Amino acid sequence: MQHVMTKDDYRKYVDKVSPDSKTLRNTLRAFFVGGLICVIGQFFMNSFRQMGFDQDVSSSLTSIVMIFLGVSLTAMNIYDDLGRFAGAGSIVPITGFANSVASPAIEYKSEGYVLGIGARMFLIAGPVLVYGISMSIIVGIIHYLIKH
Amino acid sequence: MMRQTILQYINAFVIGGLICAAGQVLIDRTKLTAARILVLFVSLGVVLTGLGIYQGIAEVGGAGATIPLTGFGYSLAKGAFKDVDKYGLLGAFTGGIRATAAGVAAAVFFSYLAAVAFKPKAKS
Numbered sequence: 334m335q336h337v338m339t340k341d342d343y344r345k346y347v348d349k350v351s352p353d354s355k356t357l358r359n360t361l362r363a364f365f366v367g368g369l370i371c372v373i374g375q376f377f378m379n380s381f382r383q384m385g386f387d388q389d390v391s392s393s394l395t396s397i398v399m400i401f402l403g404v405s406l407t408a409m410n411i412y413d414d415l416g417r418f419a420g421a422g423s424i425v426p427i428t429g430f431a432n433s434v435a436s437p438a439i440e441y442k443s444e445g446y447v448l449g450i451g452a453r454m455f456l457i458a459g460p461v462l463v464y465g466i467s468m469s470i471i472v473g474i475i476h477y478l479i480k481h
Numbered sequence: 482m483m484r485q486t487i488l489q490y491i492n493a494f495v496i497g498g499l500i501c502a503a504g505q506v507l508i509d510r511t512k513l514t515a516a517r518i519l520v521l522f523v524s525l526g527v528v529l530t531g532l533g534i535y536q537g538i539a540e541v542g543g544a545g546a547t548i549p550l551t552g553f554g555y556s557l558a559k560g561a562f563k564d565v566d567k568y569g570l571l572g573a574f575t576g577g578i579r580a581t582a583a584g585v586a587a588a589v590f591f592s593y594l595a596a597v598a599f600k601p602k603a604k605s
Binding site for chain 2: 355356359360361362363364365366367368369370371372374375376377378379389392393394395396397399400401404405407408410419420421422424425426427428429430431433434435438439440441442443446450451454456457458460461462464465466468469470472473474475476477480
């Protein structure tokens with residue numbers, strides 16, 4: 334006798350099979366898009382080095398350019414589409430950080446220039462700065478204690 | 482020279498891609514939100530730099546290591562180290578922001594301009 338799958342069986346089957354292949358697909362997309370964004374960053378980095386700027390200055394200039402690109406693509410509604418495709422590939426690079434600042438700033442404009450744009454732009458960047466800066470202070474203090 | 486440059490781009494692609502892929506696995510497997518991923522990656526960058534591990538990754542990966550948010554943590558910690566060596570304990574408080582000032586200021590300023598100039602998109 335042929336085994337007949339009920340709707341419920343089928344849903345269980347789909348749930349069992351799909352997450353893994355979906356994760357693999359998402360991970361590959363994140364890898365390629367994330368890698369590509371870093372290659373673009375490397376291009377600017379090399380260009381600034383070639384213009385004669387030192388490592389630190391080139392690194393800062395590259396950050397500014399990449400953030401400008403991230404904010405611009407967000408304003409043109411392109412970064413959101415990229416995010417739907419690439420997931421973490423567009424979230425983790427610094428362009429994603431720029432997107433996390435620009436996106437709520439634009440979206441909450443209707444709440445005003447101070448509590449809308451001014452406050453909401455730190456919705457995600459705020460926590461990133463809180464934890465990043467606090468941990469860098471701790472690491473700096475430890476470095477000081479070890480040295481002295 | 483040419484071969485070195487190509488290798489540099491390949492390294493940036495692979496290292497940067499792997500860091501982003503790791504973020505994607507975390508999102509899919511743990512249901513962590515984007516905000517938590519970003520906080521986690523910055524913190525991870527600071528800790529790995531504090532332990533002296535990320536410096537090696539940055540050396541090989543170039544922009545592949547500095548463009549992802551872990552690289553932001555790397556800059557924060559590296560800046561704190563540099564200022565501690567220069568100014569003592571005060572440096573722990575000045576170094577991180579000094580090293581990342583350009584990026585943070587650019588993100589705030591460009592986003593402000595974009596918010597003033599652009600209308601929010603209609604909810605679909």
